[in-house]
Amino acid sequence: MGIAALRDRGFRWFFLARTITLITGSMSSIALAFAVLGIDNDAAALSIVLTAFTVANIVFLLLGGVVADRLPRAVVIQTSYVVDILSIGATAALLFTGTATVPALAALAAVNGASAAFVMPAMQGLIPQLTTPDHLQQANALLSFARSATTIAGPVVAGGIVALAGPAWVMVIQAAGWAAAIVFLAMVRLPPPIRGQRAGLFHDLHDGWREFWSRPWLWIVVLAFMVLNAIHVGAWGVAGPYIAKNDPLLGVAGWGWVVSAEGAGVLLMTLLLMWIPLRRPLRLGMLGMSALAIPLTLLGLHPAVPLLVIAALVAGAGVEVFSTGWNVTMMEQIPEEKLSRVSSYDMLGSYVAMPVGTLAFGWLIARVDLPALMVASAIVYAAIALGTMAVPSIWRMRRRADAVPEDVPVA
Structure with a gap:
């Protein structure tokens, strides 16, 4: 419960x-x-x-x-x-x-x-x-x-x-x-x-990096999110408002409804996840993340408010499936005394390309065909999110209570 x-x-x-x-x-x-x-x-x-x-x-x-x-x-x-x-x-x-x-x-x-x-x-x-x-x-x-x-x-x-x-x-x-x-x-x-034997700051950083790099499921997802987050902030955060302002089919007010629907999707999924266990947290999480490709495609081809609201609701729910599944996996799989260091590498890798995405899409919007840019962004986004599931340790990852020996990722 x-x-x-x-x-x-x-x-x-x-x-x-x-x-x-x-x-x-x-x-x-x-x-x-x-x-x-x-x-x-x-x-x-x-x-x-x-x-x-x-x-x-x-x-x-x-x-x-x-x-x-x-x-x-x-x-x-x-x-x-x-x-x-x-x-x-x-x-x-x-x-x-x-x-x-x-x-x-x-x-x-x-x-x-x-x-x-x-x-x-x-x-x-x-x-x-x-x-x-x-x-x-x-x-x-x-x-x-x-x-x-x-x-x-x-x-x-x-x-x-x-x-x-x-x-x-x-x-x-x-x-x-x-x-x-x-x-x-x-x-x-x-x-x-848990203090253990520590030689200093750089030793701790190296120890955290070794823990991070020893798990393919961890660093592959972080590398994927370097690109996913850059596309998200650029295509959704920059191009989305631009399309809303310049396409009467969507409009500024319509964009407000779309963004609210995304938040509502997150909120509704959090309620469900209080009751429904994620047996395969990474598999379901990356599948959920790929759902953002749907509203990105609609933004490029047909940004009608009713369709975008539904798509954004689904995408928001998918994002929350990943968020909860990822946090639970990290907390179960990483030793407690190293979890903060490994999380800092995760955050750094996930955030570092976001300013690049913002600047890149701001430059591209004025220079390329906007519908083609949005569709291409959606395709790349879905391909990366779904492609991570080809990694065995991501596909097979279970909750610790449900895991069997062959499902435990080995460094």
Whole structure:
């Protein structure tokens, strides 16, 4: 049962902490955008601030994984939240006093990006310490449900607060949410980290890399997602809005319905995954990811709103099948004391090409036939997602409780 994971005391406190940071974090991203545009009404200014966050996050990811494996993970997250509170508070102070500038907000965003690089690997390593193996899928589905729900509701609330009181007050609310999360995480009781014999930072990085590279199912999926994510952010995130603005068959309002349908698909699938076990998490996950090729094809050939809404709903559900299946597989297959480091390599490989995809599609849209570009993107996307299933360890991967000896991937 999906609620069974909440019977685990440690996970229950972690879930409360994570939910409140998801709510306030989804609000602050909207507020920050309006704050930047209020200073300089130029998309380039907003791009500078967002890029500062992304670059800092990528630069510090591997270090964040090492630290999260060396120290108590809840303490790593709490310390990062303290840093966030200080940077968020500084942002609010600059906005309240009218002294905020784009470079100053970019510098503070970089601090937040670096801090997030420690939080994300620590959370990946923390979840299996807080719940039983039987509840692992349900725990991940619950976290996905909270993330999806807050992504839908948070921006709406933030927009109202920004309109009535200004973006600085949203930053205050976020800082308060982070402070509450620190208190909730203090209620989590964990065994001390498994230290082993470590020679230093580079030894730990090499050890994490060896663990990452020794599993073909792991690095092949990460390599695939370097391309999949680049196509996703480019074809869906850049070309999609462009088509909506210039094709009356879709329109801006229609695109809003399509994006909402994608989120609804994610939300509905998280509810199902609280009850339905994924016996073959990677096989089903990569099959689910391939579903995004359907709305990409429709965007190029016939971007009618009803068809796209249905296709986006299916694609969102497929993405969530992969997300939960991937997290569960990582948590079951990677040793606990190395999970944060391996997760940091996973995140780095998956995220690093996303800015390239954004820039590449922005360049291609103006230079090639757009329907052909979307169809070609869909074909490449589906081919890569489905092609990974030809790897035996991906095709045969089972949940640990269901595995038989020949299904265990061997380095």
